[in-house]
Amino acid sequence: MFKAFLIKYAEIAIKGKNRYIFEDALVDQIRHVLKEVDGEFSVVKERGRIYVYADSEFDYDETIEALKRVFGIFGICPTVVLEDKGYEELSKEVVAYVKEMYKDEPKTFKMDVRRAKKSYPMTSMEMNAQLGGDVLDSCPNMKVDVHEPDVMIHVEVRDKIYLYSEVIPGPGGMPVGTNGKAMLLLSGGIDSPVAGYMIAKRGVKIDAVYFHAPPYTSERAKQKVVDLAKLVAKYSGPIHLHVVNFTDIQLYIYEKCPHEELTIIMRRYMMKIAEEFAKKDGCLGLITGESIGQVASQTMHSLAATNEVCTMPVFRPVIGFDKQEIVDVALKINTYETSILPFEDCCTIFVAKHPVTKPNLKVIKRSEEKLQDKIEEMMIQAVETAETIVCE
Numbered sequence: 537m538f539k540a541f542l543i544k545y546a547e548i549a550i551k552g553k554n555r556y557i558f559e560d561a562l563v564d565q566i567r568h569v570l571k572e573v574d575g576e577f578s579v580v581k582e583r584g585r586i587y588v589y590a591d592s593e594f595d596y597d598e599t600i601e602a603l604k605r606v607f608g609i610f611g612i613c614p615t616v617v618l619e620d621k622g623y624e625e626l627s628k629e630v631v632a633y634v635k636e637m638y639k640d641e642p643k644t645f646k647m648d649v650r651r652a653k654k655s656y657p658m659t660s661m662e663m664n665a666q667l668g669g670d671v672l673d674s675c676p677n678m679k680v681d682v683h684e685p686d687v688m689i690h691v692e693v694r695d696k697i698y699l700y701s702e703v704i705p706g707p708g709g710m711p712v713g714t715n716g717k718a719m720l721l722l723s724g725g726i727d728s729p730v731a732g733y734m735i736a737k738r739g740v741k742i743d744a745v746y747f748h749a750p751p752y753t754s755e756r757a758k759q760k761v762v763d764l765a766k767l768v769a770k771y772s773g774p775i776h777l778h779v780v781n782f783t784d785i786q787l788y789i790y791e792k793c794p795h796e797e798l799t800i801i802m803r804r805y806m807m808k809i810a811e812e813f814a815k816k817d818g819c820l821g822l823i824t825g826e827s828i829g830q831v832a833s834q835t836m837h838s839l840a841a842t843n844e845v846c847t848m849p850v851f852r853p854v855i856g857f858d859k860q861e862i863v864d865v866a867l868k869i870n871t872y873e874t875s876i877l878p879f880e881d882c883c884t885i886f887v888a889k890h891p892v893t894k895p896n897l898k899v900i901k902r903s904e905e906k907l908q909d910k911i912e913e914m915m916i917q918a919v920e921t922a923e924t925i926v927c928e
């Protein structure tokens with residue numbers, strides 16, 4: 537029955553010049569997700585509306601699933617497109633539609649006719665009244681409620697006539713690419729994929745860095761991160777994942793610095809290296825999955841010590857979330873099952889029994905002085921030898 541989808545998007549914040557940037561990015565991202573769906577589609581902007589038209593047979597459920605991953609979409613309306621063959625024919629179609637859609641349960645409804653084609657021989661008011669009456673006459677299930685209807689039956693009269701009543705919720709947010717770019721520190725855990733998703737939802741394009749420590753972390757641990765990046769990319773669009781070989785730096789820190797400070801010092805170098813990639817890729821910030829107090833490296837003191845090396849803003853969208861709240865998002869976006877696969881992470885191997893929870897920055901900096909012979913060189917090496925994987 538449906539051959540088109542009207543895409544509803546939030547219109548606040550897209551007044552004026554920003555509007556076409558927002559709409560173009562939305563159209564691009566819709567085209568991108570539909571590439572994976574069975575069927576041929578065209579996505580068009582028409583007078584302040586975006587429509588997806590199916591140009592062939594298509595898989596309805598897959599189409600909806602794909603559109604539900606496009607940030608910036610507020611609602612997806614499966615739409616019947618009719619040729620204008622006069623009022624009688626239209627009335628028949630509307631009645632048939634209502635019968636088909638609401639045959640099971642009684643519903644209250646309201647007609648909402650918009651007549652963009654001013655040459656149509658009836659006014660919107662007349663059409664509301666007439667069509668409403670025709671539905672009432674033919675569908676004993678349906679009652680009018682103009683204040684709080686269960687369903688709004690929209691009829692838009694343009695060159696063709698568009699009929700829809702269902703609004704399937706989209707993910708909200710802003711189209712990816714309308715708000716610059718940031719670099720996600722992506723581990724194999726639960727938190728960082730969620731963090732990436734949340735920032736992408738605000739229209740930010742993301743790339744990612746993963747610190748790999750072979751042979752302490754396995755190929756499977758790396759594959760898990762690639763898989764997570766692909767899952768996030770279903771929402772964010774392609775992610776360039778930089779896989780950094782971090783083993784030598786970790787071993788060097790392990791050799792030179794007090795073990796209870798390892799995690800903090802290691803995290804400071806991770807941030808510095810991530811920032812190098814961020815600069816190269818034109819990113820304006822870093823993203824981590826840190827949440828206050830979750831582990832020793834995420835106390836306020838530790839976060840402050842880690843943050844001290846960064847010159848770019850660091851976005852921590854799950855900072856105030858409890859674990860369960862993060863898990864809930866991970867389940868919603870389908871990263872959870874992959875995140876809990878039991879492959880070790882480079883941080884878990886080098887953790888001390890009693891890591892500092894209130895690192896003193898002066899003490900940390902003094903420890904880092906012991907690395908000065910080789911660390912700069914090693915960081916350059918780590919950046920230069922990184923492998924970049926396009927995850928989509």
Ligand code: ATP
Pocket residue numbers: 720721722723724725726727728729745746747748823824825826830831833834881882883
């Ligand atoms: P996650 O669930 O995201 O792994 P976590 O609770 O395990 O987080 P940590 O291991 O302390 O917390 O890491 C905090 C943040 O640091 C992560 O959310 C991620 O952004 C970044 N991070 C940690 N390990 C790595 C890694 N190996 N590669 C890239 N980023 C990392």
Ligand code: MG
Pocket residue numbers: 723724725726881883
């Ligand atoms: Mg982790």
